[in-house]
Amino acid sequence: MPKPPSKLKIKKRRSPIHGNGVVAIAPIRKGESIVEYKGRLMRTDAADVLYHGDVSSGHTFLFTLNEDWVIDANVRGNVARWINTSCTPNAIAFIHSEKKKDPDPKKDRVIIEALRAIAPGEEITYDYGFEFEVPYTARLLKTWACRCGSPKCRGTMLNGKKFRAFAKANPNWNK
Numbered sequence: 151m152p153k154p155p156s157k158l159k160i161k162k163r164r165s166p167i168h169g170n171g172v173v174a175i176a177p178i179r180k181g182e183s184i185v186e187y188k189g190r191l192m193r194t195d196a197a198d199v200l201y202h203g204d205v206s207s208g209h210t211f212l213f214t215l216n217e218d219w220v221i222d223a224n225v226r227g228n229v230a231r232w233i234n235t236s237c238t239p240n241a242i243a244f245i246h247s248e249k250k251k252d253p254d255p256k257k258d259r260v261i262i263e264a265l266r267a268i269a270p271g272e273e274i275t276y277d278y279g280f281e282f283e284v285p286y287t288a289r290l291l292k293t294w295a296c297r298c299g300s301p302k303c304r305g306t307m308l309n310g311k312k313f314r315a316f317a318k319a320n321p322n323w324n325k
Contacts, residue, residue: 172274178267185228187262221260239277243263244260244262245259280308281310294308
């Protein structure tokens with residue numbers, strides 16, 4: 151499993167995208183590990199109880215590792231929790247699992263890696279691509295609005311088959 155760099159090349163700052171963000175303070179190479187997403191490890195069912203399975207807030211510091219575990223960056227979270235979403239990201243979040251015959255899903259880790267070279271001063275972004283197990287509505291998509299400003303912006307942090315089906319059936323949902 152790739153290890154995060156020993157010296158972080160990033161820093162939390164105010165973001166033109168949304169609230170806080172994370173910017174490069176040194177050059178980052180394409181393919182380089184930027185940071186590990188950290189926080190309290192908890193079972194998905196416990197997270198649903200604690201956060202009420204709420205998809206109506208438009209905000210979360212939860213990162214789903216697998217069907218059993220999530221990382222809750224609300225508790226013991228690091229700078230990675232401030233990385234904003236973008237529809238044209240310069241980084242990607244990879245879930246790394248143990249390379250064993252019988253891996254322990256509790257030991258999965260999320261590493262943010264550079265998709266391309268990132269210059270100092272540039273905001274780090276990845277595509278959240280949320281997918282929820284609820285019916286998609288224009289209201290839900292707007293609650294999870296994307297503010298990345300990309301010419302290719304979907305208008306929402308949601309993505310996947312359900313989003314594409316909804317957008318196809320409702321081409322003016324974001325007007």
